[in-house]
Amino acid sequence: MQRSRLTVALVGLSLAGVVIAGCSGDDGTRDGAGEDGPITLEYWAWGTTQKPLVDAWNATHPDIQVAHTDAGGGSDSSAKLVTATRADNAPDVALVEYNTLPAMIVAGVASDISAYTADLEAEYAPGVWSQATFDGASYGVPQDAGPQALTYNRARFDELGIEVPTTWAEFADAAEKVRAADPDAYITTFAPAEFGGFAGFAQQAGAEWWSVDGDAWTVDFDDEASVAVADYWQDLIDRDLVLAEPLLTPEWNARLNAGDVLAWPAGLWAAGVINGVAADMAGQWALAPLPQWTEGDSAVAFQGGSAAIVTTSSEHAEAAAEFAAWMATSEEGAAIQIEQGTYPASLAGQELTVGSEPPILMEGQDDYWRIAADIAADTIPEISWGPNVNVASTAFQDAMSAAVTNGAPLSDALAETERAVAADMETSGFTVHVE
Structure with missing residues (x-):
């Protein structure tokens, strides 16, 4: 088994004196033995895929029923999980993004479910x-994968005579051509609040924001690669070649529907999000690999992607792990993910995409799933995330938003984020070195 670099991070956390929760429900008596009626599991998860998954499970598993709650996505859900765990009333199962999972382990939210997942490794x-x-x-059981890609309005690209860029240099050239061809249009948006998106661009360029050696951490948000990425987007903003504003606001949605925002470099989940706010554009969009910083280097980072964890509050750990595994590795679960436009994390699910129709937004793009598979195969497997991603995300969003509003350099926001992350870790008792 490949050793995750996050493994090393958690060793460092352990040395800092943080106790990691063990597996709950491992005595065989906490999964409802002797109870009357079916087990009921509570499941927190966001996104359009989750309710269909739960409905399908409930229809075929009368002895283990699941109640689904959308507790918000990403950081919102994780914060609520920590609070609920402290009160010992967290749900049995919860969806957690890969980059926040280390913090969930350290906070005692996620259980060690190795006893129930020993046969799953071969599925991935x-x-x-x-x-x-x-x-x-x-x-946790990996459910979906979100490697970064380029989701673009193929109809508008064709209309304006724009070639799909394969490098970021070509992307900048394409941005110029879009503005020249249609003064109301922009190739894309730089969203200051998109911590995960910028992290992916920086990791693609070679950035490593957290690293650990023994119990000593290094924090480096303003390394050469990250600053170069910030300077790249700064140049596009300064030349009015990209919009600098939040995503998914009413104003942004209106521009998207009008064909004035032509692309979104984001995770493979972007198709489902766009379809949710621009359903009338079905069939107009397409998928392409993310532009490359270095021509010929096709590696990309995850932006999103999530695993279903079993919480330490669960009294039905084995049943919860069974449900988590079914969602991710069963053919029925994978088919639902594909139908909803998410890319399955399991190999069986990815193989199932080959014979599937593309997402509604990409209707007619026969090679959609082949391109998605190629992108997924080039995902950077080893990314280090620190113990306070939530702090980093908030600091990044605040600093980047202020930089855009005040016309300050984006690279300054990286330095400010680094200071906030390092200070928080030092307050928590970590040994921290700042590059």
Whole structure:
């Protein structure tokens, strides 16, 4: 099994004196033995895929029923999980993004479910399985994968005579051509709040924001690669070649529907999001690989992607792990993910995409799933995330938003984020070195 670099991070956390929760429900008596009626599991998860998954499970598993709650996505859900765990009333199962899973382990939210997942490793590519496996222990079942790609309005690209860029240099040239061809249009948006998106661009360029050696951490948000990425987007903003504003606001949605925002470099989940706010554009969009910083280097980072964890509050750990595994590795679960436009993390699910129709937004793009598979195969498998991603995300969003509003350099926001992350870790008792 490939050793996750997050494994090393958790070793460092352990040395800092943080106790990582063990597996709950491992005595065989906490899964409802002797109870009357079916077990009921509580499941927190966001996104359009989750309710269909739960409905399909409930229809075929009368002895284990699941109640689904959308507790918000990403950081919102994770914060609520920590609070609920402290009160010992967290749900049995919860969806957690890969980059926040280390913090969930450290906070005692996620259980070690190795006893229930021993046969699942073969269902995944090593790089995906490692996203939820730390120090030889399994803390979640990977459900979906979100490698970065370029989702673009093919109809508008064709109309304006824009070639799909394969490098970021070509992307900048294409941005110029879009503005020249249609003064109301922009190739894309630089969204200051998109911590995960910028992190992916920086990781693609070679950035490593957290690293650990023994119990000593290094924090480096303003490394050469990250600053170069910030300067790249700064140049496009300064030349009015990209919009600098939040995503998914009413104003942004209106521009998207009008054909004035032509692309979104984001995770493979972007198709489902766009379809949710621009359903009338079905069939107009297409998928392409993310532009490359270095021509010929096709590696990309995850932006999103999530695993279903079993919480330490659950009294039905084995049943919860069974449900988590079914969602991710069953043919029925994978088919639902594909239908909803998410890319399955399991190998069987990815193979199932080959004979599937593309997402509604990409209707007519016969090679959609082949391109998605190629992108997924080139995902960077080893990414280090620190113990306070939530702090980093908030600091990044605040600093980037201020930089855009005040016309300050984006690279300054990286330095400010670094200071906030390092200070928080030092307050928590970590040994921190700032590059």
